[in-house]
Amino acid sequence: MPAALIDKDTRLEDRFVSAFEMQEGLSLNGSNDGLRRLRKEAIGHFATLGFPARKTEAWKYTNIGKLLKRPYALTFGPSDDSVSASDVEALLIPDLEAHVAVFVNGHFNAALSRLDDLPEGVVVTGLAEAAETHTALLDAHLARYADSEGEVFTALNTAFTKDGAFVYVPRNAVVEKPVQLINLMTTAEDALVQPRNLIVAEENAQVRLIQSSRATTEVKTFVNAVSEVFVGDHAHVDRYEIQDEGTTTSMVTTLNVYQQASSVFRNSTFTFGGEVIRNNITVLPDAEQCETHLYGLFLADGTMHVDNHTLVDHAMPNCFSNEFYKGILDGRATGIFNGKVLVRQDAQQTNAYQSNKSIVLTDTASMYAKPELEIYADDVKCSHGATTGQLDEEAIFYLRTRGLTLQRARALMLVSFARAVLDNVTLEPLQEALDAMVTARFSD
Amino acid sequence: MNTDTQYLHDVADSDYEHGWVTEIEADTIPKGLNEGIIRLISSKKDEPEWLLAWRLRAFRHWQSLAAETDKYPRWAHLDYPDIDYQDISYYSAPSSKPKYESLDEVDPELLRTFERLGIPLEEQKRLTGVAVDAVIDSVSVGTTFKEELARQGIIFCSFSEAVEHHPELVKKYMGSVVPYTDNFYAALNSAVFSDGSFCYIPKGVRCPMELSTYFRINEAGTGQFERTLIVADEGSYVSYLEGCTAPQRDENQLHAAVVEIIAHKDAEVKYSTIQNWYPGNAEGKGGVFNFVTKRGICDGDRSKISWTQLETGSSITWKYPSVILKGNDSIGEFYSVAFTKGRQQADTGTKMIHIGNNTSSTIISKGISAGRSNNSYRGLVKVNKGAKNARNFSQCDSMLLGDRCGAHTFPYLEINNPTAQVEHEATTSKVGEDQIFYCNQRGISEQDAIKLIVSGFCQEILAMLPMEFAVEARKLLAIELEGSVG
Structure with a gap:
């Protein structure tokens, strides 16, 4: 119809x-x-x-x-x-x-x-x-x-x-x-x-x-x-x-x-x-006393476009929030992370953390990060960090001296980069399935 | 803890210490902004035809921006009433206009003004080796050490003089880093700019002294629109200081400056600012609206531009000193301390645009908020597609000295090249009770402890300022914190 x-x-x-x-x-x-x-x-x-x-x-x-x-x-x-x-x-x-x-x-x-x-x-x-x-x-x-x-x-x-x-x-x-x-x-x-x-x-x-x-x-x-x-x-x-x-x-x-x-x-x-x-x-x-965890992993290639926006709106005191996003961008892919932590005036004793780490693999891929903090209370602990980089040449060299091919060395490093997010998956079979998906992605 | 809170309240409420009005007869044109006013400003300054034409082009562009309300920049984390651009007088110059050969000829009232600010011109001339291009309101009235600089081929003069004597340099570089189409306030400045400073360092010359200008906003109801242009030719070095205080005023004063820096191959420019304009009273009434466009271009290989700023004044600060890293191996730096109290609002930060190969940039920003103020860091790090091996490190720390103020960070990271390494981190904290307790134990009062802790928090940045400025900066920060408590 x-x-x-x-x-x-x-x-x-x-x-x-x-x-x-x-x-x-x-x-x-x-x-x-x-x-x-x-x-x-x-x-x-x-x-x-x-x-x-x-x-x-x-x-x-x-x-x-x-x-x-x-x-x-x-x-x-x-x-x-x-x-x-x-x-x-x-x-x-x-x-x-x-x-x-x-x-x-x-x-x-x-x-x-x-x-x-x-x-x-x-x-x-x-x-x-x-x-x-x-x-x-x-x-x-x-x-x-x-x-x-x-x-x-x-x-x-x-x-x-x-x-x-x-x-x-x-x-x-x-x-x-x-x-x-x-x-x-x-x-x-x-x-x-x-x-x-x-x-x-x-x-x-x-x-x-x-x-x-x-x-x-x-x-x-x-x-x-x-x-x-x-x-x-x-x-x-x-x-x-x-x-x-x-x-x-x-x-x-x-x-x-x-x-x-x-x-x-x-x-x-x-x-x-x-x-x-x-x-x-x-x-x-x-x-009060809420706990919030937001995790994200994005692997993008081709012309894929991934845009993650998060907002944790701390309105009440004594809460905890943690954000952890990682991304790997290949091909002509575009990745965006825009995380915002808002701590309102009454939300004292808030602990809010945010971290975003990305790897850009080609010079046609792009990563845009915008980690924001907007804080109106003074007795809080808030931090954010964002990094974008490439694979460490020296680490790859080390793996190659151990007899790994360039391909294998790269795959190993990318998979372990992604695993830091998968570690937070508490359902074991799900974690394994996701691990297999990530490994398959970089092994060819 | 009560006395501590009381102290912080006092800090937040403290009056502006540098507020008074210098009684110098001023030559002011009627309020309003139209083509006639632009022509009037230009003719008052005996400007050549090409400059008037440039002003008019900028004005028409500004008009087209002002006509469409959505073109007006509202993205900053700032809250202020709409500005009536027709209710401002765009030119003010001390009426006794002849250019002085020596300081003796200068209005003694004016000299006393500088003395009260702690900048005795004569003393500086004799003892410190700083050449001072003092700008009161808009026209340059005293320039020292010019002859000594001239021997090295350095040109350091007011913008108007540069237009008169070095039109080829002005024509070549003006608007090359900040075109009049850049933004709303840059367009406004390009149309109505009254004066400013011009500096040219020839090839291979290391400027033997710190160049400095002291800006003051002086006439009620006049905006100040200076324009600074610094050109460092191949292999040269210059350290440039800019410092400001303004008398207490009841109505909002608009300030829209433009600073352009060009660093050629192997050149280095260090630009330091202390900004302490009237921030408005406790209710946020009055105070300077500071909308500044500052940008430098590292045009040649291995060039370097460094911005250092201490921002304590103005009711609104909208300022993003930026560096375009075009040359290979070029370096951009931004070090900033922004202190807000009362109802002050600051939205400040930087832009680092990586274009060349092996470029690196460092951003360290410290924000301190007190009272009911809002202090935001907004910065962009952009790595272009072709920029290989770009490196950036950014750190933005905020400190809150009260529970009614705000500290915000809005970083933008745009990475289009896989060889880039970009790091950003930010933290927010308050002055710890345990830190104060520790100081108390050792016989240090709450006030002194807070001063100590804040000064330690800013140490990294203040250490970047040239010697003379660092002393003044520390004093200023201490006074700001001290407020009426003394």
Whole structure:
């Protein structure tokens, strides 16, 4: 059902607005007044904000407008029969026992998912279904943490929200096995997919999530994903995102995390492939004693473009945050790291650290780093460091004197550079799988 | 701890010590900015036609920027009311205009002004060997040691004199590093600049003394728009000092200067600044708006440009002394201490553009914020595609002396070559209670302890200043911290 192919002459934003008007009823839970109002507001914000102009500071190094001009389809069938269990199989982590939720073009597919043995009270399902079955939770959390008023891609996603992942871990529940969320894209035409994920971990809950996606077709896809994570008092949420797209997929992911007292949130983003990838992460530790860890590793080659933006907004005292991003840029790739730590006036005793290290391998690759500190409290410890360089000639020489080929010596050094990030992956099978991906990348 | 807090409050609230008005009759033109005013400024200065044409081109460019509100630079982390550019008088010169042969002819009132600033011109002339090109408001009134410099072929004079006597040099280099199209304030300066300094060091000459100018903003309601041009020819060396204090004023004074430095093959230029203009009162009223474009180009191989600055004044500081590293093996350096208190806001840093091979740059920036001030470091390190073996080290440390001030770092690192090695690190800290306790134990009062700690924090930078300046800088920093407590 390929509706609303965007035509070429109107202003880019207007195409989306008119598409919204045409198919309002098709969106998530059309009967729910609250959601309808939310979407209406969001499209209004979207029209006001407009897509980032070339000079917008936050998009200084990423020209997203160029990609959006493609005539993507905005709607397509809720699911696709062409996806088989073997497609899913390919994305599973070897030796990892996990609860698996599968989404096709952003829509939950129960038949392909394996969610039989979830602990008591824990819910993993599609957002559309949750809108019917867990209305109160959606009302309490959906669109509370993501910023539709200020972020144009969040506004767009909110306006077109249809489905996505819904994970609910109630009070005191511990999900032992990790939950893997797999999104497969199989559209027959160029498409804009907008999944909306909501993760709610209540007081003392613990959950580990692995998010991965893959396009199985050769058409151009653009994913505009928004995830909201609520981490309750003393809750622990570990989240891993693996981005290994082909060169036909571009992505803007937005992750908004809201942390309550003494909670721990850890996020790791691994980017191995894609056309243009932009990751926005905003964490708001809104109570004392929160702990936040953000890790990232990006390996880019070809003409790939990876843009990581993070903001840790320390509003309350006695919190800890740590950011650690590493990147290797080959070919004509471009890497961007823009990390910001904001320490508000009342956030005394904050400890915030940030580190970004990159290796540029060719003279056609580029790295842009912008590590920012904005500090309004005096009793804090904050630091950031950023380095960009190349492989150490002497270390390579040393390895070669030990009989390694240049190729092997380089590979060894690049893999060990990347491993510093992988060391923070606490799921052993996942760590091994990622290690294998990194090694394979540099071994040929 | 209470007395400590009290002390910090006092520091933050302390008055500007160098505030008074010199009563010299001034020749001021009406407020406003239009083509007529530009022509008037040009004719008052008896300028040649080509310079007027250049001013007018700059003015038209500025107009086109001012007409579009989105062209106005708003990206800095600064908060200030819009400036009414028509409400400013763009030229002010002491009315008794003849050029003096000796200091005896200079208005004694003026000489006393310098003495109060601690810069006795005569003493300096005799004892310290510093040639002083004193600029009050906009016109150069005294130049010393000129003859001695002339013997070595060094040209050190006011910009107007340079236009008159060395038009070929001015034509060749003016606008070559900071073109009038560079930014909003550079365009404004190029259109209305009143005077400034010009310095040319010939091939192979090592300038035997520190060259210095003291700028003061003096007439109420006049902006000051100097332009400095320093050219160091092959194998030469010069150390240039610029220092400023301004009388206390009630309304905001706009200052938009342009400094251009050209270093040819094997040349070295060291540029040091102390800036202590009126920062406004405790509520942030008044104070100087300081929008400065400073840039140097290491044009030849093995050339070097070094910026050192101590920024303690102005209510708004918008300043990014930069180096374009074009020659192979060239070196750029930026050492800065920025101290803000009261309601002061500073957004300052540097740009290092690596173009040649084997270039290196060092950035060390120390920010100290007190009171309700905001102090930002904003810097760019850019390594171009063809720049092999570029090396950069950046360090930005901030110190907070209160819980209502802000310290920010906005570094930009743009690396387009795999052989580049770029490092950036930043820290933020406060004066530790244990440090103060340690000093107290040894009989050092809280005040002295804070002075000691802050001075230690800045030591690295202050050590970079030339001798005479380093003494003044230390004194100034101590006075700033001391405030009314004494």
